[in-house]
Amino acid sequence: MEKENLRLDEIIREENIVFKKTPLLTDKVFSYCPGCGHGVVHRVIMEVIDELGIQSETIGISPVGCSVFAYDFMNIDMQQAAHGRAPAVATGIKRCWPDKYVFTYQGDGDLAAIGTSETIHACNRGEHIAIFFINNGIYGMTGGQMAPTTLPGMKSSTTPYGRDTRLMGNPIKITELVATLPGTYFVTRQSVHTAVNVRKLKKAAKMAFENQKLKKGLSFIEVVSNCNSGWKMSPIQANRWMEENMLPFYPIGDIKINGNFVKRN
Amino acid sequence: MAKIKGAIVIDIERCKGCELCVDACPTDVIGMEKKVNSKGYHYAAMEHPENCTGCVNCALVCPDAVITVYRKKFED
Numbered sequence: 030m031e032k033e034n035l036r037l038d039e040i041i042r043e044e045n046i047v048f049k050k051t052p053l054l055t056d057k058v059f060s061y062c063p064g065c066g067h068g069v070v071h072r073v074i075m076e077v078i079d080e081l082g083i084q085s086e087t088i089g090i091s092p093v094g095c096s097v098f099a100y101d102f103m104n105i106d107m108q109q110a111a112h113g114r115a116p117a118v119a120t121g122i123k124r125c126w127p128d129k130y131v132f133t134y135q136g137d138g139d140l141a142a143i144g145t146s147e148t149i150h151a152c153n154r155g156e157h158i159a160i161f162f163i164n165n166g167i168y169g170m171t172g173g174q175m176a177p178t179t180l181p182g183m184k185s186s187t188t189p190y191g192r193d194t195r196l197m198g199n200p201i202k203i204t205e206l207v208a209t210l211p212g213t214y215f216v217t218r219q220s221v222h223t224a225v226n227v228r229k230l231k232k233a234a235k236m237a238f239e240n241q242k243l244k245k246g247l248s249f250i251e252v253v254s255n256c257n258s259g260w261k262m263s264p265i266q267a268n269r270w271m272e273e274n275m276l277p278f279y280p281i282g283d284i285k286i287n288g289n290f291v292k293r294n
Numbered sequence: 295m296a297k298i299k300g301a302i303v304i305d306i307e308r309c310k311g312c313e314l315c316v317d318a319c320p321t322d323v324i325g326m327e328k329k330v331n332s333k334g335y336h337y338a339a340m341e342h343p344e345n346c347t348g349c350v351n352c353a354l355v356c357p358d359a360v361i362t363v364y365r366k367k368f369e370d
């Protein structure tokens with residue numbers, strides 16, 4: 030044991046660091062529940078901005094929802110938008126500052142319910158921005174109400190017996206929907222429940238920022254995530270439930286790259 | 295033979311005890327401490343440091359970016 034301790038002293042040294050928190054996240058403790066996917070997505074986006082060296086050239090738009098305070102956590106220029114209006118605000122900023130990197134960060138209630146119109150029109154106009162869409166299947170912040178993305182049969186505080194599609198309609202696959210618009214250049218769906226998926230999200234996020242230089246259209250990245258509080262599960266249970274129920278309905282993978290549809294088996 | 299050894303350091307005060315790192319670690323290094331931090335969360339800790347390879351999986355899934363990972367090659 031003493032030998033092990035000795036080894037730890039040798040390992041835990043500045044020069045041996047292979048991973049540490051990016052300085053592009055502020056020192057504020059995230060306001061998210063333990064195990065919530067929002068924190069991972071925040072970190073991945075900030076790591077990409079750090080690695081691309083574009084901290085001073087990037088402007089983010091935070092939504093209404095649990096991630097409303099993203100501007101407190103992301104150490105870049107940020108603007109907060111009214112509920113669902115982030116793509117419209119991003120459009121204005123990008124058109125004033127065409128050479129800045131502009132992205133929105135939005136939940137499914139924000140992007141796919143109250144903000145559906147802004148989302149679809151920004152995608153259709155092909156604004157040269159990136160949209161990060163965190164899909165946890167419900168309204169997290171307000172207490173777990175049904176969202177347009179809630180799965181058929183899924184329980185939420187407003188569908189205590191499960192979503193009845195005859196009454197409430199079917200969930201919207203907004204990502205597949207925007208992929209059909211010629212304005213979108215890159216459309217993908219990712220998740221953050223395993224280390225492999227986090228790595229893939231990072232690759233996608235990098236592409237979304239690099240695409241902005243090309244000025245060929247909008248990059249849309251959905252991240253299927255958990256809201257363990259809203260789902261009333263432990264974080265580990267929530268990730269398992271997500272894998273078994275959300276991912277078959279919202280399959281992970283690229284849908285459109287460089288403006289072309291990706292063939293899927 | 296060269297051996298890769300890893301270690302993690304956890305920012306105890308920022309850890310919310312979600313246990314996702316425990317689940318993500320392929321070599322069962324991490325466990326939850328019986329003690330709690332000032333917010334009342336049981337925080338993650340290295341239970342079997344000898345197994346750590348510094349693969350970074352725990353840090354990648356950590357929602358609060360509280361894990362720093364170290365890796366060193368030993369020749370012996």
Ligand SMILES: Cc1ncc(C[n+]2csc(CCOP(=O)(O)OP(=O)(O)O)c2C)c(N)n1
Binds near residue numbers: 093139163167
């Ligand atoms: C104009 C307006 N309508 C309604 C609300 C109430 N409201 C706040 S957050 C939210 C939903 C957020 O859900 P989502 O976008 O899925 O984000 P999450 O909290 O799950 O991350 C709603 C309806 C509001 N703040 N403003």
Ligand code: SF4
Binds near residue numbers: 259
């Ligand atoms: S309520 Fe849900 S979405 Fe909001 S912070 Fe908690 S787990 Fe995350």
